Amino acid sequence: MAGMSESTSTQMGMHTESLTGRDIKTKFTLENEGGFAYHFARDVDFNRRAEIDCAELEPTEINRRIRELMDSGHGSIVIRNPGAKHSLIVGILNRMNIVVEGSLGYFGCGLLDGPTVRVSGRVGWSFGENMMAGVCVVEENAGSTFGAALRGGDLVCRGSVGSRTGIDQKGGSIIVGGDTGAFSGFMMQRGRIVVCGNAGKNLGDSMYDGTIYVGGDIRDLGVDAIQAELTDLDRGWLTRKLNMYELLPAQGVDHFTKIVAGKQLWSYDNLEPTEKKLVL
């Protein structure tokens, strides 16, 4: 509110307290110590398995049944006949194993925090959007904006993905076994994108931070995306990660190109501390 007097801002109904960045600050003490799951998480057993036949069900009903099974302690759920329906398996804040036998439509597996999901078919736009933690593996291809605004966890597509993969990514790892489309990593702020195949045009355009690894050809780089040296830590991490998902190329990872932000567009230092926290 530079240049605006307190009286003006008050008349406009705006608050005037200074942004100190110190409003939310907690001290860790041993009394805080909890277990391995959120206090409100359901206690599930991976050995308790159930199935949902989605052929005649609407997405809302399918998601409700998943929660009911979770409430009753089921830790492994098989989704049959998903029929590429939209918005399935969303908002689960629990450890859980989910197997999807078929394909999902738009916005599948969004807002997850903890589960491991395997999809045997394809997925539509924005798969894994805003995922906080967990693992999602897609056996075939994925649509555009795969892993949009991803916060954490591993999002894997064994096939190829569309454009804007990892747009606005804020953490986590996106791993693509095939190719990725244009503008992948657009405005990414942190996290990692690994593409075993080729990358389309404007890779990493306007990225603030984070790392992109590409095993194949890169059509061209976006604004402020630059090539960096692959370190031993990179090689070790790539080998480990790709091995986990059985995507490690026969020739290893030495041929991967590493892309990072040139940081010429950085304006973090002009932000107030409170604003800066929003990008963490």
Next chain:
Amino acid sequence: MPGSGYKGARIDDVDHFLKGGGIDTEREQDIGQHIGYRYDVNLLPDYDRLTPFLKDYLEFMGWDDLNWLEDVHMGYDDGQAAVFDRNINGWVAIPEEMELPDNQQDRDMIAREMLVKFQMSPDHPLVDLYKAYRKF
């Protein structure tokens, strides 16, 4: 800070922000306050340094690696070691009496362990938020 790639002055001393409060950049000097985004967000974890607690946590969750914790690092806020908790959008300070290792990788492992303990605590603010705003 070893491995750090942030824009601005390069820091080679892992204790730099603990010793001086980290008021380094022109902007920080203007506002008289350290901006707590001073660690290498791209630093990959060294899995040889996993703590026993973290190994148990990964086994409990059924994951083969650190998963979301790969993006957790020990930062420094206001001259104090702290870990950023995305669930409360704020820093959780490490107790001052805790002796910190002399390298960022081991510090990151401690930050990961403490953040898990904090987030899974019944006292975590998310518990009340969940009660107030849960939709299902």
